[in-house]
Amino acid sequence: MISVEEARALVLALATPPEPEEVAVHDALGRALLAPAVARLTQPPFDASAMDGYALRSADLPGPLPVIGTAAAGVPFEGETPNGTAIRIFTGAAVPPGYDRVVMQEHVTRDGDRITVAESSGNLNIRLKGNDFAEGAEFLPARALRSSDLGLIAAMNVPRITVARRPRVVVLAGGDELVPPGGHPGAGQIISSNDIAIAALAREAGAEAAILPLARDTEESLRARFAEAEGADLIVTIGGASVGDHDLIAKVSGDLGMERSFYKLAMRPGKPLMAGRMGPTAMLGLPGNPVSAIVCGKLFMQPLIRAMQGLPPGDEPERAVLARDLPPEGDRQHYQRARLEKGAGLEVIDPFTDQDSARQWILAEADALLVRPARDPARKAGEQVNFVRL
Ligand SMILES: Nc1nc2c(c(=O)[nH]1)N[C@H]1C(S)=C(S)[C@@H](COP(=O)(O)OP(=O)(O)OC[C@H]3O[C@@H](n4cnc5c(N)ncnc54)[C@H](O)[C@@H]3O)O[C@H]1N2
Numbered sequence: 001m002i003s004v005e006e007a008r009a010l011v012l013a014l015a016t017p018p019e020p021e022e023v024a025v026h027d028a029l030g031r032a033l034l035a036p037a038v039a040r041l042t043q044p045p046f047d048a049s050a051m052d053g054y055a056l057r058s059a060d061l062p063g064p065l066p067v068i069g070t071a072a073a074g075v076p077f078e079g080e081t082p083n084g085t086a087i088r089i090f091t092g093a094a095v096p097p098g099y100d101r102v103v104m105q106e107h108v109t110r111d112g113d114r115i116t117v118a119e120s121s122g123n124l125n126i127r128l129k130g131n132d133f134a135e136g137a138e139f140l141p142a143r144a145l146r147s148s149d150l151g152l153i154a155a156m157n158v159p160r161i162t163v164a165r166r167p168r169v170v171v172l173a174g175g176d177e178l179v180p181p182g183g184h185p186g187a188g189q190i191i192s193s194n195d196i197a198i199a200a201l202a203r204e205a206g207a208e209a210a211i212l213p214l215a216r217d218t219e220e221s222l223r224a225r226f227a228e229a230e231g232a233d234l235i236v237t238i239g240g241a242s243v244g245d246h247d248l249i250a251k252v253s254g255d256l257g258m259e260r261s262f263y264k265l266a267m268r269p270g271k272p273l274m275a276g277r278m279g280p281t282a283m284l285g286l287p288g289n290p291v292s293a294i295v296c297g298k299l300f301m302q303p304l305i306r307a308m309q310g311l312p313p314g315d316e317p318e319r320a321v322l323a324r325d326l327p328p329e330g331d332r333q334h335y336q337r338a339r340l341e342k343g344a345g346l347e348v349i350d351p352f353t354d355q356d357s358a359r360q361w362i363l364a365e366a367d368a369l370l371v372r373p374a375r376d377p378a379r380k381a382g383e384q385v386n387f388v389r390l
């Protein structure tokens with residue numbers, strides 16, 4: 001069986017180059033910029049007051065000084081600014097040439113049209129022209145766009161940007177035991193939940209995700225569903241990946257011409273994961289156990305979806321301190337559901353004692369996946385370990 005690292009490289013190799021599309025900046029949250037946003041103006045476009053108060057010359061402190069006019073945001077003062085004068089000014093207003101300081105109104109006493117400065121700090125309270133960014137500045141972060149990025153791009157006076165088209169992901173879950181949420185499970189049946197979680201993980205990574213109707217445990221049913229997925233960038237199957245008589249995904253995808261990158265890896269949970277390509281469509285076959293499917297979705301599907309948008313794969317491991325002693329690990333890299341707590345320095349990580357890959361409630365209570373390499377020796381409380389944040 002190949003290692004998690006080898007499998008991850010093979011999965012990332014399935015990514016085709018991102019395709020550009022133009023969108024309005026207000027629709028670009030979470031999208032991947034493909035071409036830099038180029039500032040169409042300098043910000044601030046003029047020296048701007050950072051406070052409500054009075055603009056004046058430092059050399060004229062402390063006054064008294066006559067107040068010869070007013071500047072408000074959007075309404076500049078157009079007159080002359082002789083030595084020994086001040087103007088009333090408000091936050092965001094242009095500071096007229098000549099004045100080099102704004103004194104907060106709280107530090108000024110005013111008597112009619114004259115002010116005297118009672119106290120002036122070292123702060124000039126002027127935002128110099130261009131101190132945020134200059135016209136022509138290029139913004140191209142190597143991550144999905146955050147809300148603050150949208151504000152920045154808008155401030156650059158760039159209304160439309162070029163982002164990666166959202167990868168189209170189709171989620172195909174199946175099994176005779178499954179009925180959709182809200183349904184009425186018969187004898188031996190359960191609710192299908194993995195498709196919901198996997199589609200949500202796909203969307204979280206920037207994809208457009210569709211869930212196909214549940215397939216039955218027959219080759220015909222699976223073939224029909226695969227046909228419905230045509231045109232997708234990525235098809236993600238769930239379940240039927242193992243060795244049981246009803247585990248048909250490997251057989252059916254193989255019959256349909258899937259070029260397999262790998263099938264099975266030294267990972268727990270997630271051993272029966274498969275990956276490959278069916279013509280232009282990448283394929284991931286996730287195991288059916290809910291925690292296995294979700295862990296594989298996070299560790300393999302999300303990085304693949306990000307790579308399809310030209311983004312870094314993400315989920316770099318972090319370090320934490322073990323809360324308890326752990327026995328030696330088996331021959332698969334183990335991703336243990338764990339809780340994180342504040343520590344003196346690094347966070348403290350405490351894995352749950354029950355790591356059954358069907359227990360979704362424990363996954364919901366987990367903050368992290370503690371990463372135990374294959375054949376890791378026994379570990380003592382206080383040792384440092386790797387984890388992936390959930
Ligand atoms: N003889 C062996 N048996 C199993 C092995 C093995 O190596 N030898 N591996 C085990 C491991 S590890 C895993 S993981 C599972 C993976 O099995 P499949 O991918 O074939 O998944 P299924 O058998 O279809 O389902 C497993 C389990 O998950 C439930 N399930 C499936 N789909 C959904 C869904 N959409 N929503 C909620 N729950 C779902 C299903 O009912 C089963 O309980 O195989 C082990 N067996």
Ligand code: MOO
Binds near residue numbers: 357
């Ligand atoms: O690997 Mo299975 O994925 O252990 O539950």
